[in-house]
Amino acid sequence: MGNYDDIIDLPHHVSKRHEPMSMLNRAAQFAPFAALTGYDAAIGEAARLTDNRPHLDDYDNQRLNRQLAELMRQGNPQPDISLVCFVPDRLKAGGSYHTLAGTLKDIDQTNRRLVMTDGTQIELDNIVDIKPQHIHAATRTTT
Numbered sequence: 001m002g003n004y005d006d007i008i009d010l011p012h013h014v015s016k017r018h019e020p021m022s023m024l025n026r027a028a029q030f031a032p033f034a035a036l037t038g039y040d041a042a043i044g045e046a047a048r049l050t051d052n053r054p055h056l057d058d059y060d061n062q063r064l065n066r067q068l069a070e071l072m073r074q075g076n077p078q079p080d081i082s083l084v085c086f087v088p089d090r091l092k093a094g095g096s097y098h099t100l101a102g103t104l105k106d107i108d109q110t111n112r113r114l115v116m117t118d119g120t121q122i123e124l125d126n127i128v129d130i131k132p133q134h135i136h137a138a139t140r141t142t143t
Contacts, residue, residue: 050094054086054128067130068107078103078117080133086126101133 002008014020056064071079081104088095103117112124 045091048092050089050092051086051096052094053088054126056128060128064124064127064130071104071130071132072107074132078105080104082131082133083114083122083127084129085122086128088126097128 071081080102082099082101084097084099086095087098100116100120100122102120104114105117106115108115108121114122114124114127116122
């Protein structure tokens with residue numbers, strides 16, 4: 001004789017006071033006991049797409065050098081510019097492209113970067129395009 005032979009054929013108990021719980025609510029009560037804490041966040045981070053760092057050819061590098069030289073020739077020591085640049089991702093390989101607008105303070109040729117009046121520093125190797133802008137110096141946008 002088995003351990004449960006006395007109750008195995010009894011009908012399933014149905015409460016007279018409480019309605020049966022839905023399958024969704026029954027499953028939800030076990031949600032806090034997920035075996036792999038942080039797994040969903042790790043999957044989300046791995047699935048997040050990033051772009052590759054730009055690899056400009058000689059033509060593109062010459063074009064950017066001409067654009068910088070033209071800005072400096074305009075006679076305005078702090079021209080307003082708009083540029084498209086690559087921003088490396090802090091968590092994984094790659095990054096994303098952003099359009100920044102602001103006032104150029106200096107071209108740091110020793111460290112190969114542009115310095116903006118708001119303190120932002122952009123490495124020359126991450127710049128894809130530069131254009132003069134007619135904006136107020138305090139305006140800065142990121143897309």
